[in-house]
Amino acid sequence: MDDLDLSSQPNDAYFKQVFSDPQRAALFFQSHLDAGLVALIDWSSLKLEPGSFIKQTLQQTHSDLLFTARLGEREVKLYLLFEHQTTVDAEMPLRVLGYMLEIMQANHKRHGLPLPPVLAFVLHQGPERWKVSPCFEDLFELSDAQAAALLPYLPKFRHALLDLTQLDPDRDEDHAQLRVVLQLMKLARQKRLAEFLVWIAAEMQRQGWSVPEPLLLLSYLYAMHTDTTIDEEQIAHSLEQHPHLKENIMSLAERLIARGEARGEARGELRGKVRLLEQLLGKPAMLDDTLRALSLEDLQQRFTALEQEYKARFKQG
Structure with missing residues (x-):
């Protein structure tokens, strides 16, 4: 974690540090994909692939991670796209299609056919509610008759979506690590990080609370870099249940x-x-x-x- 740079792009750095861990990424996918799909994937085989598919012009507002896992005798690609710009991207299905094609073309160049399924997942940090359809075919304006005739010849898919503006991590997340991460990301976008410190202090007192100290340390640092008004007194009060973390965080x-x-x-x-x-x-x-x-x-x-x-x-x- 010493090499982590939160100073210039804290949202991007926190997202990548948190979800580059295959075990934590697996927890995330298992919590937010359909149960039938979750049951088909061997999550113990999930591994992070190198590289990014985001163009340089979008790196300030988008980040991505690509994973590979076993799906029976085949592989499946899970593409996690983190969207943290201030307005909702109405062209997201088109953008996602481009990323999926790049992934499949790169795989085809290395391994040939058959192609691996590519599942795209958009994690939206806000601040606006996501009101755009995740279905690619909804980008067209077609009458019913036109759609019936044309859609069989056009790409048809939808990307998975988690809209943090519509999620209450404290209520909706069962796993402690995801609850901390998603609550922090949500409150960071809403500029309510002082509330996060109060919330996490209360969470630490819950029976059975278990969050790895590196994740706690990283989360506090993200909060500090995202909201410069947070002072040492607020942090120290939040850390009363884990006073040994204070020195590490401050240093x-x-x-x-x-x-x-x-x-x-x-x-x-x-x-x-x-x-x-x-x-x-x-x-x-x-x-x-x-x-x-x-x-x-x-x-x-x-x-x-x-x-x-x-x-x-x-x-x-």
Whole structure:
């Protein structure tokens, strides 16, 4: 967990850290997929696949994880897409179709036929209620007669969906780990993280409460990075049932904050250099919002490309 960077994209980092654990991901799928499908999958075989299918332009609002599991004598792919933008994506079934095709094409290139089934699951953090149909065929506007004639020739599928705005984790989740994760993600989007600290303190007192300390530590850190108004007193009060966690949380938080500040300074310096090179080269300036959204690595690449172009022009001059 020392390598976890919550400073720039805490939602993405928390999602990936939590659900990259196959056992926790299996719990999630088992809790939110149809019972008949759950019974067909060998969950002990679930494993995380490398890589992402999200385009760079969407990485600020979408994250994804791909898993493989046994389905009888075959494999099934489970694609978990985390959607945390501020508005509901009306094109989600179309976007999901693109991801599913990429997954199947990559698998076909490696293994040929038959193709593995790909099950897509969208986890929506909000803040708006999800009002878009998860069915791909609903993207078309067809009369009944047109649908009857055309739909047999068109892709037909639906993605699974968990809309956190419509879930009460305290009531609807039986497993303690999922209850903590989903309650935190929901309250984080609603900017009610002080309530999460009160809630989790009460949860710790429940008989039979059992959440691994690394998950508790990660969850507190996510809360701290998502809501900077949370102070040490609130956290300490919440940790009365686990006082030994306090030192770990505070020390790790200090390291993460220091790392975030260092990365922030480096990004600010690189943005200035990029702006200067754009002016010297007479290039149209990148939009401020676009430039600020670039990661440290993307900024470095942008700066390096501009610097090489400048040096080449200087030599020619």
